[in-house]
Amino acid sequence: MRTLLVLFKHYRALKPDVVFHYTIKPNIYGSVAAWLARVPSVAVTTGLGYVFIQKSRAARVAKRLYRFAFRFPREVWFLNRDDEAAFKDQNLLAHPERARLLHGEGVDLEDFPFTPLPARAEFAFVLIGRLLWDKGVGEYVEAARQLRARYPHARFQLLGPVGVDNPSAISRDEVAAWEREGIIEYLGETADVRPYITDADCIVLPSYREGVPRTLMEASAMGRPIVATNVPGCREVVADGVNGLLCEARDADSLAASLARMLDLDLAVRAAMAERGRKKIEKEFDERVVVQRYRELIREITGSTF
Template sequence: MKKEKSNLRIALVCNTAWAIYTYRRGVLRMLTAHGARVTIIAPRDRTFEPLTEMGCRCVELPVASKGTDPREDLKTLAALYREYQTTRPHIVFHYTIKANIYGSIAAMLARVPSIAVTTGLGYTFIQKSRAAQIVKRLYRFAFRFPREIWFLNQDDHVAFVHENLLAHPNRARGLHGEGVDLDEFAFTPLPARENFVFILIGRLLWDKGVAEYVEAARRLKARFPHARFQLLGPVGVDNPSAISRTDVAQWEADNIVEYLGEANDVRPMVAAADCVVLPSYREGVPRTLMEASAMGRPIVATDVPGCREVVEHGVNGLLCEVKSADSLTAALERIMTLSPETRAQMAQRGREKVAHEFDEKNVVERYKSTIHAILGISF
C-alpha cells in the first residue's frame, strides 16, 4: 500500500547513537524535512539530545558490544521485536554487526521491511576466534531476511560471498562510503609553521592500529623533535579491542603522544594538523579519512579494505603495510619530508577525489531511491 510522506515511519538502528548522528545527519535532515517520523534506536549517549532537537524520536536499546552472551543478545532481539511490533515502522535501516543480525531477525518476525548496512566487518574478519565463527553463522542466518544488504566497499562484499554468508546474493548492493558534507568539511589550507602535527582520529582500539602509531611516534620523535603525534577519540569504549585510559596515560607520561580527548566537532583539530593517520586493520569506508581529505589534509593509512577506497597512494596520501610499525614509520617520515608544494598538491587532489566519489548528496539519493522502490514514496 502506498504511504504518504507525512505518515512515513522510518527507524535507524545502531550500536551507538553517536554514529548515526555523526555519519548520517544528511539522511536524517532529508527525512525529517519531508515530514517522515524518524526513530533512532541505539544505546543512550550524549547525542540523544541533538538527535531529538533534529526532530527524531530516540529509543534506548540494550546492546552488549563485547562478547556473544546469548542471554544479552536475546535481550537486544526482544527489545527490537517489541519496538517494531509497537510502532510498526514502514522500513528499518540496520547498521553494525549486532544491529544487522538481531535487527534483521526482529524485523522479519515483526514483518517489517529492513535494509542491512555493513559498515565494516571489524573483529569478525580480523580474528580467527570461536566468537568470530559464531558471528559468521549468525550472519548467514540473519541475512536471509533484509530486502537489501549494502556494502561500503567491494572487499567486504567479496568476503561475504567467499564465506557463503549471503543466502540471496542478488540482494547485495554497493554503497561507496556514507558520504561527506562538502560544505561542512570545507577545504582549509595547510598550516605554515615549523612543527609537523600528525593526528589519529577515532575510537581508540588496538584494531585501529594505535599500537603501531605509538611505536612510529616513539621512533620519529627521537629523530624529528618538531614532530607531534595526537590522538582524538573515546577511550575505554565497549569493544573487545578497546584501549584503556591507563595505556594512553602512560604514552602521555612518556611524551610520545598528546591525547586530545573527545570532540563533537573534529574540524578544528583536522585544520590544525598536517596529516591525518589511520593504520587500521580493516574498515568499511572510514569517515575520518574522507573528512580529512575533504578538508585538504594528506592522509596515511594501511593498504586494507576500506582505507584503500579513500587513499590513492602517492596521489592524496600514502598507504603502508598493515600491522607494521616499520612501514608506518617510513610512510610518516616520507609525508613529513615532502616539499610543502608536493603536500599542497596532495591536499588539493584529496579534496577533488572526495568531491567526485564521496559527496553526501549521492548517499542521500540512494536512500530516497530505496525508499521509493520499497514503499512507492517519492521525495
C-alpha cells in the same frame, strides 16, 4: 534473545515502512526482528571489524549469525568491494543477488570545507577514532618512538574515546603511560573534529580493516594528506602518492617509513596532495549521492517521495 524481542515489539508497535540497520548487532538481531514483524529492512555493513580481523570462537559464532540473519533483509549494503567479496567468498549471504555496493556513507562537502595547510615549523600528525588496538594505535605509538629523535618538530596526537566497549579497546592508563613517555599527546574526545583536522598537517589511520572510514573522507575533504594502511576501506579513500601514502598493516616500521616520507615532502607537494584529495571526495564520496540512493529505495518499497 532479549534484544531481538525488544526490537520485535518496537517494530510491531511502530509499524515502520522500512528499517535500516547499521553495525553488527542491529544487523543481526534487527534483521530477524523486522522479518518476524513483517517489516522490510536493509542491513548496512559499515565495516567488518573485530569479527573479520580476529580468529576466535566469538568470530565463528558471529559469522554463523550473519549467515542466518542476512537471509531476511530486502537488501544488504556494503561500503567497499572487499567486504562484499568477503561475505560472498565465505558463503554468508543466502541471497547474494541482494548485495549492493554503496561505496561509502559519503561526507557533507559544505560542513567539511577545504582549508589550507598550516604553514609553520612544527608538524602535527593526528589519529582520529576510537582508541582500539585494531585501529593500529600500537603501531602508531611505536612509529612515533622511532621518529621523535630524528624529527623533533613532529607531534603525534590521538583524538578519540578510550576504554570503549570493544574487545580491542585501549585503556586510559595505557594512553597516560604514552603521555608520560613524551611521545603522544592525547587530545581527548570531541563531537566536532573539524578544528582538529584544520590544525593538523596529516591525518593517520593505520587500521587493520575498515568499512570506508568517515574520518578519512572528512580529512580529505578538508584538504589534509593522509597516511593509512593498504587495507579494505582505507584504500577506497587513499590513492597512494595521490592524496596520501599507504603502508602495510600491523607493521610499525612500514608506518614509520610512510610518516617519515610525509615529513620529508615539501609543503607545495603536500598542498598538491591536499587539493587532489578534495577533488577525489567531491567526485566519489559526495553525501548527496548517498542520500539519493536511500530515497530511491524508500520510493521503491513504499511509493513515497520526500
